[in-house]
Amino acid sequence: MVSTRVLDAPGRAPGRREAESGLALAERMPRLILEARRVASTLSHGLHGRRRAGPGESFWQFRPFVAGEAASRIDWRRSARDERLYVREREWEAAHTVWLWIDRSASMGFASSLAQAPKVERALVLGLALADTFVEAGERVGLLGLARPQASRTIVERVAEALVADASGLDEDLPPRAPVARFDEVILIGDFLTPVDEVRAAVAGIAGAGGRGHLVVIVDPVEETFPFAGEAELHDLEAGLSLRVGDAAAWGSAYRTRIQAHRDALAEVARGHGWTVSLHRTDRPASEVALRLVTLVAARGAG
Template structure:
């Protein structure tokens, strides 16, 4: 039988104040940074070359010279080996902005015995690893509502410092309404257990300018399966409410149907803006979700 815990000190009931205190990041951040760098090291850095012609330094391919082009573009060395004239094309390497948002609200402190870590730790590791990978690939990374996009080798530390200093973020279970530019990318990482109307409004507030985006729902295995029986006590970590259930097993089928309907609605919200939606369970390695996001961003940039 699975058991659960919430990041709260002293074994007391997981009320709002205790959970906020438990989610203080300063002490845990060095360990999470190291884990994030290990995840980033496993990723294939395929974002830098966009695999299309444009300004840049990296050679991409030769192509036949087209009448009307400047003669200075001809590669005479390659053309001398054939009876045609060729142009040396370079890859498009223009950096663009990737905006991250990482949910650190009370519900993210949840962890069961089936998980490798609490949801908030997995979200932080994933976000930091992506920041490192994107900057390594030549992009600029910023935090929605917290920091401007930067392309620095110390991006992981800068993002971590911004998050650790942002105590107000512990009260926010959805990203701020900050429209992102059309050619930018937004990656939102959280459990998205808020009412769907609120999620829909938050995503619309970011996607309004037509930016590309990705929703990554972090879930504990227990949240998907609800493998309980007998008497149970359920806690709403955001509102500080509790509910005692006499027969948890009888709730299982209805709960699973409702959570699946919520996930389907999240996917529909994402599709409505041309975004992607993905589910990442905390009993799986962080590298799986990180690789999927890097691949999606690379595919969109090349499209």
């Protein structure tokens, strides 16, 4: 996939140094945290709505008292309203673990004039917003290979600090091997422009331990449409390679066919393990894909 890493118009030649500069997080992280919190505020909370009785803190419903139950379960205030005894049932809740991984490799630094933000910024905002949302809903959130699962109210800041301190993440375009327990949810966020066999191996390593997962493919609009004509130059920021194309319009058809084949292969990898795939373009609001992920995780938890 060398020719599909990063696409750009002639006259601009991004390289590894530019990409790393664009991926520097410390100065931008406060702004990204604020944006992530805005996204999180738009999402639905209460992922643990299982709609059945069980241990938990959230009130679900009153039901008639059944002979043989402990009298301590009776809600006397509600029972005083008529001649029946009632029990206050709480909704079934059980904390789960959600693991996040966010691609910060060189290709993620790309942003065309059509995008709202570089791919890495959108991936970070999405990851931080999901962390905040899941913790608010009672889940534990961890970073694969970086931070253990926790349900801290300051999860956004903790995730951000772990990412800023992890310089090695700039060289990794796939998640590290990490212990994932059965029924844990894993959300991998990146552009996944690596060879499909490598993605397949990474997913298999996680799914083999019982983890249920989601691939979130972050793409720049230019990487999808290749809207160039005339002479253009393609750059692979991971390997530092470039390719000059004399007739970009003619080359674009072959490119779009190849990128679609790559997307189809990713979908096949996900289906093989019961995972989901979500495609997110950086000219669309982050809240769209965030809501989809929250819904997918909630649906699995209720299953």
